[in-house]
Amino acid sequence: MDQVIKLKKGLDINLKGKPQPVRRHAVSSPEYTIYPGDFPGLIPKTAVKPGDRTLAGAALLFDKNRPNIKITSPVSGEVVAVNRGEKRKLLSIVVHADATQESKDFGKKDVQSLSPEAIKQLLAEAGIFAFIRQRPYDIVADPNDRPRDIFVSCFYSAPLAPDTDFILEGEDADFQTGLDALSRLTDGKVYLGVRPTAQAACLTNARNVEVVAFEGAHPAGNVGVQINHIRPVNKGETVWTLQPETVLYIGRLLNRGVADFSRWTALTGSEVNEADRAYYRLLPGTNIEHWVENRICRTNEPLRFISGNVLTGVQIAANGSLHAFDNQITVIPEGDRTHDFFGWIRPGFDQFSVSKTYPAPFLSRLIKKEYPIDARIKGGRRAMILSNEWEKVFPMDVLPEFLIRAILSNDIDKMENLGIYEVAPEDFALCEFADASKMELQAIVRRGLDLIYKENQ
Amino acid sequence: MKFLRNYLDKIKPNFEAGGKWSSFHSVFEGLESFLFVSNQTSKSGVHIHDAVDSKRVMSIVVISLIPCLLMGIYNTGYQHYLSIGETTGFFDTFIYGILSVLPIVVVSYTVGLGIEFVVAQWKGHEIQEGFLVTGLIIPLIIPVDTPLWMVALATAFAVIFAKEVFGGTGFNIWNVALIARAFLFFAYPSKMSGDSVFVRTAATFGVGGGTVVDSFSGATPLGQIGTATALAPVTDTVGNPLGYWDLFVGLIPGSIGETSTLCIALGAVILLVTGIANWRTMFSVFAGGILTALLFNAIGTTPAMQVNPLEHILLGGFAFGAVFMATDPVTSCRTNKGKYVFGFLVGLFAILVRVLNPGYPEGMMLAILFMNSFAPLIDYAVVETNVKRRKRRKG
Numbered sequence: 001m002d003q004v005i006k007l008k009k010g011l012d013i014n015l016k017g018k019p020q021p022v023r024r025h026a027v028s029s030p031e032y033t034i035y036p037g038d039f040p041g042l043i044p045k046t047a048v049k050p051g052d053r054t055l056a057g058a059a060l061l062f063d064k065n066r067p068n069i070k071i072t073s074p075v076s077g078e079v080v081a082v083n084r085g086e087k088r089k090l091l092s093i094v095v096h097a098d099a100t101q102e103s104k105d106f107g108k109k110d111v112q113s114l115s116p117e118a119i120k121q122l123l124a125e126a127g128i129f130a131f132i133r134q135r136p137y138d139i140v141a142d143p144n145d146r147p148r149d150i151f152v153s154c155f156y157s158a159p160l161a162p163d164t165d166f167i168l169e170g171e172d173a174d175f176q177t178g179l180d181a182l183s184r185l186t187d188g189k190v191y192l193g194v195r196p197t198a199q200a201a202c203l204t205n206a207r208n209v210e211v212v213a214f215e216g217a218h219p220a221g222n223v224g225v226q227i228n229h230i231r232p233v234n235k236g237e238t239v240w241t242l243q244p245e246t247v248l249y250i251g252r253l254l255n256r257g258v259a260d261f262s263r264w265t266a267l268t269g270s271e272v273n274e275a276d277r278a279y280y281r282l283l284p285g286t287n288i289e290h291w292v293e294n295r296i297c298r299t300n301e302p303l304r305f306i307s308g309n310v311l312t313g314v315q316i317a318a319n320g321s322l323h324a325f326d327n328q329i330t331v332i333p334e335g336d337r338t339h340d341f342f343g344w345i346r347p348g349f350d351q352f353s354v355s356k357t358y359p360a361p362f363l364s365r366l367i368k369k370e371y372p373i374d375a376r377i378k379g380g381r382r383a384m385i386l387s388n389e390w391e392k393v394f395p396m397d398v399l400p401e402f403l404i405r406a407i408l409s410n411d412i413d414k415m416e417n418l419g420i421y422e423v424a425p426e427d428f429a430l431c432e433f434a435d436a437s438k439m440e441l442q443a444i445v446r447r448g449l450d451l452i453y454k455e456n457q
Numbered sequence: 458m459k460f461l462r463n464y465l466d467k468i469k470p471n472f473e474a475g476g477k478w479s480s481f482h483s484v485f486e487g488l489e490s491f492l493f494v495s496n497q498t499s500k501s502g503v504h505i506h507d508a509v510d511s512k513r514v515m516s517i518v519v520i521s522l523i524p525c526l527l528m529g530i531y532n533t534g535y536q537h538y539l540s541i542g543e544t545t546g547f548f549d550t551f552i553y554g555i556l557s558v559l560p561i562v563v564v565s566y567t568v569g570l571g572i573e574f575v576v577a578q579w580k581g582h583e584i585q586e587g588f589l590v591t592g593l594i595i596p597l598i599i600p601v602d603t604p605l606w607m608v609a610l611a612t613a614f615a616v617i618f619a620k621e622v623f624g625g626t627g628f629n630i631w632n633v634a635l636i637a638r639a640f641l642f643f644a645y646p647s648k649m650s651g652d653s654v655f656v657r658t659a660a661t662f663g664v665g666g667g668t669v670v671d672s673f674s675g676a677t678p679l680g681q682i683g684t685a686t687a688l689a690p691v692t693d694t695v696g697n698p699l700g701y702w703d704l705f706v707g708l709i710p711g712s713i714g715e716t717s718t719l720c721i722a723l724g725a726v727i728l729l730v731t732g733i734a735n736w737r738t739m740f741s742v743f744a745g746g747i748l749t750a751l752l753f754n755a756i757g758t759t760p761a762m763q764v765n766p767l768e769h770i771l772l773g774g775f776a777f778g779a780v781f782m783a784t785d786p787v788t789s790c791r792t793n794k795g796k797y798v799f800g801f802l803v804g805l806f807a808i809l810v811r812v813l814n815p816g817y818p819e820g821m822m823l824a825i826l827f828m829n830s831f832a833p834l835i836d837y838a839v840v841e842t843n844v845k846r847r848k849r850r851k852g
Binding site: 013234313330334375387419438 | 492494499512517735789844848850
């Protein structure tokens with residue numbers, strides 16, 4: 001490890017339902033759903049129509065402006081539905097999987113013999129490039145760019161998030177190949193953000209990269225926080241960001257010639273049977289219905305199913321699907337049948353709060369208590385009242401309140417000056433959680449990024 | 458509580474759009490969310506939320522004001538019976554205080570919340586709980602002899618012109634309670650200062666009353682210092698000298714809730730432990746006040762200049778303002794660095810006005826309102842340093 005950065009700000013929400021480090025078999029899913037909305041910045045055009053046959057790794061969608069960026073099918077089978085919403089907005093494509101899977105063959109490749117352009121072309125064709133994001137704007141990267149640096153956060157710090165040491169185990173060769181390919185795509189460095197305690201051999205022995213360790217609570221694992229502390233993004237600069245899983249996809253493509261998006265996915269949350277909170281091998285788009293239905297401990301209460309974690313994930317139906325970037329399904333109580341009598345004045349020993357108006361922050365020093373938290377907002381929406389609430393969970397050299405104000409007033413110069421190029425909506429998720437005024441900060445930041453992106457085109 | 462919940466669920470449709478009482482929607486919503494935490498779940502954004510909300514925050518502030526309120530009630534009775542030379546038990550003293558103070562609290566809440574309800578209904582938003590705090594602070598920072606109609610007028614003025622016209626809680630520039638007080642101060646100066654307003658000597662609802670003793674003077678200790686020609690020890694209403702302990706406990710004439718530094722300290726502990734008030738602001742108000750007082754002590758020509766820092770803190774509204782009003786998150790600086798500057802200047806100006814202004818012995822109200830006006834400027838300077846740092850690191 002080249003250096004260790006200690007973050008003082010942040011918050012670990014001690015949510016009930018952590019995954020055990022156990023690998024399990026999931027029931028295979030008959031249908032796989034791809035959501036273009038998972039890829040911000042992409043204007044999706046369909047490459048298939050219902051009834052078409054597709055191979056795993058063959059294109060389902062492409063970007064209208066940059067047609068070489070494709071989103072490919074995770075499985076081989078028949079396209080059964082192309083779902084559209086208002087104004088014919090493309091919502092999802094559903095593929096019915098074949099019993100025996102066939103993959104499109106991209107051919108094994110040697111990284112060193114490929115030019116950077118050829119690598120990018122190959123990744124785009126296989127649908128992997130769409131998994132690379134860029135800062136500024138937190139959108140799908142542009143293959144025509146040569147990024148200043150590439151950042152891979154190799155640990156997840158969000159509540160109940162999977163353990164990277166565990167999910168990367170045994171894929172050392174593919175991971176290193178992926179890193180080798182990435183290092184060809186930038187003149188700068190490829191940075192890996194890890195925990196100081198990282199065990200996985202592919203992280204501790206990674207070559208061609210700079211490894212930086214981060215200590216501290218969530219959002220230490222957010223790549224935006226890591227960039228801010230390693231080498232912040234200035235106006236006019238572009239960096240790329242990836243999940244460690246994407247590095248694996250790249251490695252598998254080059255080493256085996258297939259687009260294999262399978263990842264260890266944690267089934268988490270207070271409403272999942274304790275024995276079933278484990279890791280399952282899933283593909284993006286997997287329908288969770290048959291997999292999850294027998295693994296829930298409470299069925300008489302309304303539940304909330306989330307693809308991803310409780311802070312940045314998407315709500316899905318009980319028969320919904322795993323979204324493209326997610327490696328976690330969380331099940332929590334919905335809570336809409338709960339009516340707390342005089343909740344605002346009761347001591348609230350059972351409530352989790354970062355605010356010292358509740359006993360939780362004091363109790364956390366004495367006992368490690370896990371809280372089951374439901375989806376209630378627990379208060380009305382207000383204007384900004386308390387100050388300094390967001391800063392405490394926002395470990396970046398950006399003033400979150402003033403940036404939010406600049407976005408709310410559509411003041412582009414101010415947004416630039418206050419660091420909008422460095423942030424993504426996910427960086428504000430903890431602020432949104434802790435906010436007593438219950439403002440939707442992630443949505444505000446997304447709007448700001450979209451506005452400034454449009455303005456800079 | 459099942460019964461109550463069922464009843465609310467039953468009558469709820471009447472208050473929704475199209476229901477027969479839909480024009481009282483916000484009143485119903487306010488009452489319902491007062492009784493039960495809303496069961497609304499998140500539809501977008503984060504799936505879980507912190508249990509804290511602005512209702513909880515405001516109620517903690519109200520709780521932190523309770524010691525000052527109780528002490529203010531007791532002190533009102535105490536000053537009364539002391540001035541008319543009667544000795545009564547704790548209970549009688551308290552009853553007199555309640556009869557004098559409670560009407561002011563009721564008027565302040567009724568007028569303020571009334572406006573709040575109407576505006577909420579009119580604009581179609583939820584009732585904001587900010588006034589729960591303002592409505593209790595207003596009675597605590599005015600003299601007990603303020604006529605009730607003046608309280609009503611000042612509260613209405615402050616809520617409408619200092620808060621609602623700006624957009625409601627969170628958008629106001631000046632501390633709403635202080636605007637109410639400033640309104641009274643400039644509109645009815647004779648009722649806000651002098652020797653006759655801080656101690657109620659007349660009977661209240663038939664309780665108490667009598668002739669004041671010969672040596673009576675209703676001047677507050679600060680008033681005594683302001684008008685003194687030479688440095689003399691401050692006295693109570695019947696001429697007995699007051700020690701530091703008396704000033705700290707707060708059985709002295711003054712605005713209803715500001716006299717007891719002990720009770721203010723209790724409130725401060727609640728606010729600081731719960732993290733609602735920012736310690737940076739509070740600390741720097743005291744630092745600014747103490748340093749300025751020391752500076753004047755060093756010059757020391759008039760009696761007011763010779764008042765030592767401890768007395769400045771114990772007397773008048775300095776401590777109350779520092780703990781409950783300078784720390785108002787909406788009207789003070791929002792950046793941490795700004796809070797140090799803001800607090801320090803509040804302390805500085807409060808003492809400056811106290812010492813150098815011949816007409817009026819107290820400076821806290823004007824100091825806080827003045828600095829409220831400059832808080833955005835201080836924040837601007839702090840934010841600019843962040844912006845400059847970002848620009849510099851380029852290349």
